[in-house]
Amino acid sequence: MEKQIKKVVEILAKAKNVVALTGAGMSTESGIPDFRSPGGLWTKIDPGEFSIDRFLQNPSRFWRLNLRLKQSGEFDLASAKPNPAHLALAQMERLNILKCLITQNIDNLHQRAGSVEVVEFHGNFLRAVCLKCKALEPIDDVEERIMSGQEETPRCLKCGGVLKPDAIFFGEAIPSRALMISQIQSQKCDVLLVIGTSLQVFPAAQIPIAVKIKAPPATVIEINREPSALHEQVSDMLLIGSASEIMTKIINRLEGELS
Numbered sequence: 001m002e003k004q005i006k007k008v009v010e011i012l013a014k015a016k017n018v019v020a021l022t023g024a025g026m027s028t029e030s031g032i033p034d035f036r037s038p039g040g041l042w043t044k045i046d047p048g049e050f051s052i053d054r055f056l057q058n059p060s061r062f063w064r065l066n067l068r069l070k071q072s073g074e075f076d077l078a079s080a081k082p083n084p085a086h087l088a089l090a091q092m093e094r095l096n097i098l099k100c101l102i103t104q105n106i107d108n109l110h111q112r113a114g115s116v117e118v119v120e121f122h123g124n125f126l127r128a129v130c131l132k133c134k135a136l137e138p139i140d141d142v143e144e145r146i147m148s149g150q151e152e153t154p155r156c157l158k159c160g161g162v163l164k165p166d167a168i169f170f171g172e173a174i175p176s177r178a179l180m181i182s183q184i185q186s187q188k189c190d191v192l193l194v195i196g197t198s199l200q201v202f203p204a205a206q207i208p209i210a211v212k213i214k215a216p217p218a219t220v221i222e223i224n225r226e227p228s229a230l231h232e233q234v235s236d237m238l239l240i241g242s243a244s245e246i247m248t249k250i251i252n253r254l255e256g257e258l259s
């Protein structure tokens with residue numbers, strides 16, 4: 001592992017355009033379960049609950065489930081705090097090495113760690129969006145109205161439309177701006193850091209494929225507890241282990257190298 005860390009630092013120090021693609025594994029050490037690991041969210045609830053069709057059939061049912069997951073601590077994004085892996089990526093941006101961070105996460109932890117150039121590929125679950133007028137509200141406020149019994153299906157304060165968490169549900173399109181920026185960044189990047197994602201969810205998993213088929217291809221460095229579904233196809237380096245431990249080692253060495 002030490003040899004690999006040294007090599008990664010050499011690559012990052014020389015790179016001109018580093019982009020990161022992160023997934024749920026980034027936040028497991030902040031206490032938020034991922035989907036597919038043992039004990040992950042899909043072992044507890046049916047993924048269909050997060051489909052847009054089921055949400056539209058019965059929004060109040062989803063909001064009740066959301067509150068139950070939050071109150072039981074099974075999926076409580078608001079109480080989670082950034083971990084050393086989030087902080088390392090924010091520091092890498094401050095050092096002007098990381099140029100863009102594309103996250104599949106919906107937990108806002110990169111932003112809270114201080115990352116600025118964040119592309120929210122799957123939206124943000126800390127906001128609610130009105131399905132009619134697109135107005136946004138903090139999800140805490142919406143949940144407050146449900147908990148106090150004011151509403152079962154929360155409604156937009158401006159137009160009365162149904163509110164939904166501003167994260168992408170199965171069956172919904174990726175926000176077009178996020179898709180566009182990701183495509184541009186994929187073309188520009190020379191090193192892609194892939195952290196804590198199983199690369200089973202498309203089109204996000206298309207990003208490492210895109211950076212490998214362009215000319216010249218980018219170097220892909222994968223950091224995961226388990227190898228991703230695409231590691232043989234896309235990853236030039238595979239570092240197996242905890243994202244926060246590995247990223248802490250990388251940022252410490254990188255800072256030493258640059259000072």
Ligand code: NAD
Binds near residue numbers: 033225226227
């Ligand atoms: P996934 O559950 O499919 O895969 C998680 C990956 O992270 C696995 O490869 C696992 O080995 C790895 N991993 C887990 N803990 C790790 C750790 N501490 N260090 C290093 N690697 C670790 O997640 P995905 O690929 O992101 O796809 C799931 C989808 O679910 C995403 O679209 C995401 O939007 C959503 N999701 C988000 C959150 C969140 O915002 N925190 C949580 C759950 C799911």
